[in-house]
Amino acid sequence: MTMLEATGLRKRFGAVTALDGFDLAVTAGEICGLIGHNGAGKTTFARIASGLDRPDAGRVLIGGADARTARGRVGWAPQETALYPTATVRENMRLFGGLAGLRRRRLRAEIDELADALGLREVLDRPAGRLSGGQQRRAQTATALLNRPPVLLLDEPTVGADPDTRLDLLAVVRARAAEGAAVCYTTHYLPELVELDATLAVAAAGRVIARGSRAALLAGLPGRAVLRFDGPPPAALTPAPGEHSDGEHSDGEHSDGEHSVVVTAERPAEAAARVLAGLGPDAARLRGVDIAEPTLDDLYRHLATREARSAA
Numbered sequence: 001m002t003m004l005e006a007t008g009l010r011k012r013f014g015a016v017t018a019l020d021g022f023d024l025a026v027t028a029g030e031i032c033g034l035i036g037h038n039g040a041g042k043t044t045f046a047r048i049a050s051g052l053d054r055p056d057a058g059r060v061l062i063g064g065a066d067a068r069t070a071r072g073r074v075g076w077a078p079q080e081t082a083l084y085p086t087a088t089v090r091e092n093m094r095l096f097g098g099l100a101g102l103r104r105r106r107l108r109a110e111i112d113e114l115a116d117a118l119g120l121r122e123v124l125d126r127p128a129g130r131l132s133g134g135q136q137r138r139a140q141t142a143t144a145l146l147n148r149p150p151v152l153l154l155d156e157p158t159v160g161a162d163p164d165t166r167l168d169l170l171a172v173v174r175a176r177a178a179e180g181a182a183v184c185y186t187t188h189y190l191p192e193l194v195e196l197d198a199t200l201a202v203a204a205a206g207r208v209i210a211r212g213s214r215a216a217l218l219a220g221l222p223g224r225a226v227l228r229f230d231g232p233p234p235a236a237l238t239p240a241p242g243e244h245s246d247g248e249h250s251d252g253e254h255s256d257g258e259h260s261v262v263v264t265a266e267r268p269a270e271a272a273a274r275v276l277a278g279l280g281p282d283a284a285r286l287r288g289v290d291i292a293e294p295t296l297d298d299l300y301r302h303l304a305t306r307e308a309r310s311a312a
């Protein structure tokens, strides 16, 4: 069931077009990774979807009802913290929970559960303004989750989180989706979306320019294998058939006499294995191999090039 549905959103700020026909549908239980460079329109979309701003055109439906009437049904954790710095984390959570309609026992139970799940127990009674950046971010995310809203908009919630709390956060997000929430999750980091088993929506210039499963969107995108050698790269190192050889099989020299050869291929690990198998005696000079699967940035660049080509 579609829980969040944005259609034809337009929004201008003076001469700046922030949203230019933004469409996005997220179903209950789905985690959608909303990616896009700075200024793509993600925050403007989130403000409209949470009922805070009105679009110039288009609409957002939350569970079939207009976003402006859906107060409390959208949990939004923006990038900049919006906690009262002099109030404690617990007081902030009480306040935000109260605004979302939670009362007494249920409010206390939700605060307890989130404090445990997000590692906030030790800081509950400290002023929010005195917490570290990562702790503030977590407290901010907790306020968005308090009343278990059916739609969650989370803007880079793991920024500044240490590895353990990062895992806790991802676990909470997965649990909320498993309970049926539709989650829109902004990040610049693909492995996180793999951990969340998220689908992807790529925003650029105020529109969603690609939407689908990770497999569908990343299929065919090249990754990189970087082979590092002591001394010059082996002469025999030429790209195998099927690999991109048009300038993407490059050599770079480092200050310590190390050279790296970058092989760009759709399946970089396989390409590296083929290259390694053919090295012969030069294998003795191999210092290391790094495999880089395609990143969100690679996807973004690929789509932006495609858009530019189709516009030309």
Ligand SMILES: Nc1ncnc2c1ncn2[C@@H]1O[C@H](COP(=O)(O)OP(=O)(O)OP(=O)(O)O)[C@@H](O)[C@H]1O
Pocket (backbone or CB within 6 Å): 013, 016, 017, 018, 036, 037, 038, 039, 040, 041, 042, 043, 044, 045, 079
């Ligand atoms: N209140 C505003 N007044 C003027 N311009 C704005 C306002 N809000 C957003 N914009 C502009 O609209 C465009 C989209 O901004 P938005 O914040 O939605 O992007 P974003 O994708 O969230 O970026 P980021 O990744 O940096 O958070 C940008 O060019 C931004 O400068």
